[in-house]
Amino acid sequence: MGRxxxxxxxxxxxxxxxxxHHKVLGAGDAFVLEAGDENEQEQLTLDLAKAVKADVVRLSNGICIILRD
Incomplete structure (x- = not known):
């Protein structure tokens, strides 16, 4: 079990x-960027993920989150 x-x-x-149209009440240590449309959202997400060498997940509600180990 320990393993x-x-x-x-x-x-x-x-x-x-x-x-x-997304409502984000709190982000903890993460920061939130608001894009004007879906194209800008995709570009900002990819640019930021590349800059910090992180992974991207698009949630079912359309919000993109950037994750790093």
Missing amino acids: ESAQQQTARIIAAVTLP
Whole structure:
């Protein structure tokens, strides 16, 4: 059992890239960028992820989050 918990990976949320209709109440240590439209959201997300060498996940509600181990 000890090995299982030692092998767990945790990712840290670096940022969330949202659209104007998204409601984000708090982001903890992460910061939130608001894009004007979906094209800008995609470009900002990719640029930021590349800059910090992180992974991107698009949530089912359309918010993009940038994660790093």
